[in-house]
Structure formats: C-alpha cells, structure tokens
Amino acid sequence: MNVQIFIPCFVDQLYPSVAFNMVKVLRKAGCIVEYNSNQTCCGQPAFNAGFWNESKDVCSKFIKDFSGSDYIVAPSASCTGFVRNYYGKLFEDSSVHKEVKELGNRLYEFSEFLIKVLEIDNFGATLEGKATYHDSCAALRECKIKEEPRRLLSKVAGLQLTEMNDVETCCGFGGTFAVKFEPISIAMADQKVTNALETNADYIISTDMSCLMHLDGYIKNKNANIQTMHLADVLASGW
Structure with a gap:
C-alpha cells in the first residue's frame, strides 16, 4: 500500500524523531511511504487566529500537495481534525469542494490508520x-x-x-x-x-x-x- 505522510509544523521543526518513528512503524506494516517535500502547513494556525483568507491560501497548497488517491497519514490528530472539519467550510460551494471532501476521507491520524485501515495492533514494541x-x-x-x-x-x-x-x-x-x-x-x-x-x-x-x-x-x-x-x-x- 502506498501511503503519503503529512508532517505537521511542530513535528517538522521540533520533534523530527516522531516522524521518523512513524515511518519506521508504517514500513514494518508493509506500507510504501512517500513524502512530498513541497508540503508545508495545514493552515490551522492562521485559521484559529482569525486570518481565514491567509489560511485558505495555505490550505489550497495543501490540497494540491496531497492530490491523488493515496491514503495520507499524520502523527497529529489536531491537523487531521482541522482538515476534516474545517476545509469544507473554507471551500464550501467552491470548485474544489468535492476534492476537499475526498481529501478528508483519505486523511488519517496515525493510530486510527493502523487500527481502522491496516487492522494491525501489535508491532512488537x-x-x-x-x-x-x-x-x-x-x-x-x-x-x-x-x-x-x-x-x-x-x-x-x-x-x-x-x-x-x-x-x-x-x-x-x-x-x-x-x-x-x-x-x-x-x-x-x-x-x-x-x-x-x-x-x-x-x-x-x-x-x-x-x-x-x-x-x-x-x-x-x-x-x-x-x-x-x-x-x-x-x-x-x-x-
């Protein structure tokens, strides 16, 4: 299974070992892990601060960076929840509304991906x-x-x-x-x-x-x- 990974700002800048360990576990589960180095932020910080237009620009980039049909896995429920629950509001009645809905369905937090999609709960840790x-x-x-x-x-x-x-x-x-x-x-x-x-x-x-x-x-x-x-x-x- 091909899996795209999204690495949130906190992890990328301060805790990169979390990302490497997530990749380690996904590979042990048999996934082919791919990382798009063009990825940046999901747009949540700007959105939460009230800068919805600026956030939408960042979110638009996220949508392009993760186009396709692969599952997307993130070591963060915060970013996952934002994309699932708020992208639809930002892009409501837009030309990418359907794409946004599909994106939310492909994006999983790490633990729920292991359990709900891969159906694996023991990695020998x-x-x-x-x-x-x-x-x-x-x-x-x-x-x-x-x-x-x-x-x-x-x-x-x-x-x-x-x-x-x-x-x-x-x-x-x-x-x-x-x-x-x-x-x-x-x-x-x-x-x-x-x-x-x-x-x-x-x-x-x-x-x-x-x-x-x-x-x-x-x-x-x-x-x-x-x-x-x-x-x-x-x-x-x-x-």
Missing part, C-alpha cells in the same frame, strides 16, 4: 514502565479517537497503562490559548500533570506533540518525575 494516556481535544472531540491508541499501547510489552483522573480534560495548550491566557493554561497543565503523577506513571503518552510539548515544558519547570512520549515513539521502541 517493548517499553518497560508505567504509562498513562492523554486524550488530546482534537483526537477525542474532532476525530473521535479514543480506543485506537489504547489498543495499540496494550500490545506494547513491558508497558503498564493506567488511566488518570479527568482523562478527557484539556491539557491547557490550545494553540494561541496558551499564549493569550497563560495563567489559565499553566493551571490546566498543572492539573493534568498532577493527575498523571497520581497514577505513578513514568510516561504521559499522546497522539499530539503540541499537547506533549506544553506538558513537557511544565514538567521540566517543576522538575516533576515523569516523561512525555508520542505514540509513534512508543510503537517504535525495542526493535
């Missing part, structure tokens, strides 16, 4: 320790992803997964929300990390590096004894 999972708002609310990452993590040898309290509560990142409302954002991160620590977890795992970056900043500032890991890094561990 090994990670010793205890973990708790953080549902990103985009994964849970925009992409309806809940069981897929947990099913994948349940197959990781040596990993004990424990649910934290208020697991579906936001971590406080929310893009520009963390900048505009810093005190509230930090308080929400404090609540999330406190709940994670109460499970005695060694790791907080999620589908989205944006959430994990926010939590990791709080953890390092407080010298908390816990680490953050993207799901792709976990599934690529031990082999």
